[in-house]
Structure formats: C-alpha cells, structure tokens
Amino acid sequence: MDIQNLSAPSCSQPLNPRGITHIRTRHTTRFTVVGNHLVQHGVLSLTAIGLACHIQSLPSGARVDIKTLAARFPEGETRIAAALRELEAHGYLARIRERLPSGRLVTYTVSYNQPQPPPRPRPTRAAAPKTPEPPEPPPPAPMDPPPPAPSAPEAAPAPPPPAPLPAPLAPDLARHRTATALLAGLHRHDPRLLLSERAVRRLAPAVAAWLERGAHPDAVRHALTANLPRDPLRHPEALLAHRLTELLPPPAPPVPAPPPSGAEAAPPxxxxxxxxxxxxxxxxxxxxxxxxxxxxxxxxxxx
Incomplete structure (x- = not known):
C-alpha cells in the first residue's frame, strides 16, 4: 500500500486546492462547440443550460418534444417543459406552429447556438395633442320620441344533434352475434380501438345494419380501421359511430330468382x-x- 505506482501519469499542472483544475484533452471526433454565453448564463437554470447543450449536440431532424426528452432523462415532463420555456424566453429555442392543408397542426423546433433577440414591437406614433376647442352651444331638445332600447342579442343557434345510428330492419340473432364479435376484436388491428362492453352493445345494431345490407364482415372491419389518425384517439367510440353512420352502404339489390329446375316448358x-x-x-x-x-x-x- 505504501509503494508508489510509477505507471500512473503525472499531472501536467499543479492541483489547485481551492478551485477547479482543468485537465484538457483535444477532441477530434464527436464533440460540440457551445458558447460560454450559454454554459455560464447568469439567469438560466441548470436544467435549462444542460437541456440546451443536449439539444445543440443532436443532429438535425431529431425529436426534442417533451415526451421524448422525458423518456431520455430522469427529469419529469414538468421540469423539462419549464426548461424549454426558459430557452424560448432567452432566445435559444423557438417553436413554430403551422397548420397543414389537411387541417393538422404541426410544431417545428429551431435551436440557436447564439441567442436571438426578441422581436421588437412596432413603434406607435404618438398622437399630437389636440387644441381645446370652444364649447358648442347645446343642441335643441329633440321633438321625436327617443328610440327604443336595443333588444338583447340573439343567442347563437344550437348545433344540430348528431344523426342517429343505423339499425337493422329485421332482427337477426346470428347477425347480431357477428357484429358483436367484430367490434370486440377491433383492438387486435389497432390497440386504440379497445371498446367497453357498453360501447359494443351500443354500436352492435349499426354493424348489424351493414351486414343486413350485404356488407361482408371484412369490409366492415376495413371501413372502421382504415386511415385512422396518428394522434391519440380520445373517443374511439365516437369515431366508430361517425363512420358507421356516414359510410353506411346502400341496400343491396335483390338477387334474381334462379330459373325453375325441372322439365322444360310444355310444347304446343x-x-x-x-x-x-x-x-x-x-x-x-x-x-x-x-x-x-x-x-x-x-x-x-x-x-
């Protein structure tokens, strides 16, 4: 224990017992240049400074939303959201929201390695002081009766009630069982379509109406699960009810009766x-x- 290890490298400079001692090694790969204006910022929190350094080290196109960062670091979503707001307030981050032609709202995140100044407000032109005008004589009293008091604003019309769900014309137990099994198994195609027992009972007559009109169960399942939105489904029951109502196929044409099997028509x-x-x-x-x-x-x- 008292033998000195001669293989250990000696320190290139004396150690400072009262402050930090830097042992610097030149980086040639996998490094990021960060300005002291960020890492020694006097107002930003330590979480915001570390988060800004991590964001600047990521390649373009990497996801930096709150859920992705919370899954990467032990800090929760609340602290990460607060740190992102700090970086936005001091010009190191910008989140631009844009609505696509399809109506979907997307957010673009821009990181700055130099703080950007906040946008300047438009200067407003000061109004020139008005010179006081001499008071005018009071107008004569009107002879006409005063106008009636304005009526109360009309209430906005209530939105129309949703269209009722389709229902089969004739009850059929086998068809109803097929509809119930189809709805209960939709979560196998998309886990977000896991329905409650009450929702299955409510939507089963509408699916039975589709089957009554000649739709195959696979066609009904495809109509309910195709082209689902990528965002989380908050109300899958309402989405399925809307599709069952709006995409209801027309009644199938009657099948022509087959020709009678047996002897041909009697000869003259x-x-x-x-x-x-x-x-x-x-x-x-x-x-x-x-x-x-x-x-x-x-x-x-x-x-």
Whole structure:
C-alpha cells in the first residue's frame, strides 16, 4: 500500500486546492462547440443550460418534444417543459406552429447556438395633442320620441344533434352475434380501438345494419380501421359511430330468382294440317305443315 505506482501519469499542472483544475484533452471526433454565453448564463437554470447543450449536440431532424426528452432523462415532463420555456424566453429555442392543408397542426423546433433577440414591437406614433376647442352651444331638445332600447342579442343557434345510428330492419340473432364479435376484436388491428362492453352493445345494431345490407364482415372491419389518425384517439367510440353512420352502404339489390329446375316448358299441342291432315304442333288450329308451306299450298283452296 505504501509503494508508489510509477505507471500512473503525472499531472501536467499543479492541483489547485481551492478551485477547479482543468485537465484538457483535444477532441477530434464527436464533440460540440457551445458558447460560454450559454454554459455560464447568469439567469438560466441548470436544467435549462444542460437541456440546451443536449439539444445543440443532436443532429438535425431529431425529436426534442417533451415526451421524448422525458423518456431520455430522469427529469419529469414538468421540469423539462419549464426548461424549454426558459430557452424560448432567452432566445435559444423557438417553436413554430403551422397548420397543414389537411387541417393538422404541426410544431417545428429551431435551436440557436447564439441567442436571438426578441422581436421588437412596432413603434406607435404618438398622437399630437389636440387644441381645446370652444364649447358648442347645446343642441335643441329633440321633438321625436327617443328610440327604443336595443333588444338583447340573439343567442347563437344550437348545433344540430348528431344523426342517429343505423339499425337493422329485421332482427337477426346470428347477425347480431357477428357484429358483436367484430367490434370486440377491433383492438387486435389497432390497440386504440379497445371498446367497453357498453360501447359494443351500443354500436352492435349499426354493424348489424351493414351486414343486413350485404356488407361482408371484412369490409366492415376495413371501413372502421382504415386511415385512422396518428394522434391519440380520445373517443374511439365516437369515431366508430361517425363512420358507421356516414359510410353506411346502400341496400343491396335483390338477387334474381334462379330459373325453375325441372322439365322444360310444355310444347304446343297437336293439330291437323289444314291441307294434308298431317298432325303438327301449333298453338292454334288452321295452320299448315312445313311441306305444304314449301309447295305453296297454304294459299291454294283445298280440293
């Protein structure tokens, strides 16, 4: 224990017992240049300074939303959100919100390695002081009666009630069971579509109405699960009710009855030829056979 380790590297400068001693090694890869105006900021909290250094070290396109940062660091979402607001207030971060043509709202985050000054407010032109004008004589008293008091503003019209859910025309127990199983299994295609028992009972008649109109269960399942929004579904039951109502297919056309299976239509009865008395099939008596018509005897008088 008292033998000196001669293999340990000696310190390049004497240690300072009262302050920090820096042992600096030149970085050649995987480093980030951060200004002292940030790391020695006099107002920012330590959490905000560390978060700004981490954000500046990330590549472009990396996610820096609150949930992603909270999953990366032990600080909770509240402290990270407060640190981001500090960086925005001091010009090191900007969050720009933009609405896409589809109506979805997205947020772009911009990081600055130099603090940006806050936008200057527009200077307002001071109004020139008005010179006092001499008082005008009071107008004569009006002879007309005073106008009626303004009526109270009309209340905004209430939004129309939602359309009722479709229902089958005729009850069918097998069809209702298929609809219930279809709704209860939607979470296998998307975990966000896990419905409660009450929601399944409410939506099952609407699915049965689709099946009654000739829709296959796979087609109904595709109509309910296709093109779902990427945002978290707060009310999956309301989304499914809207699709079942608005996308309801028309009634299927009636299936034509198959031709009767069995003997063909009865042939016409036998009648004698009007000329040669040969038996021929014809619907009405007084007709001529094929040979008499070919010989032109169907027009000559009988002998």
């Amino acid at each position: 009865p036998f009648h004698n030829c009007e000329r040669c008395e040969r038996a021929i099939r014809t619907p009405h008596p007084g007709a001529y056979c094929r040979d008499c018509r070919a010989a032109g005897l169907d027009t000559a008088p009988a002998a």
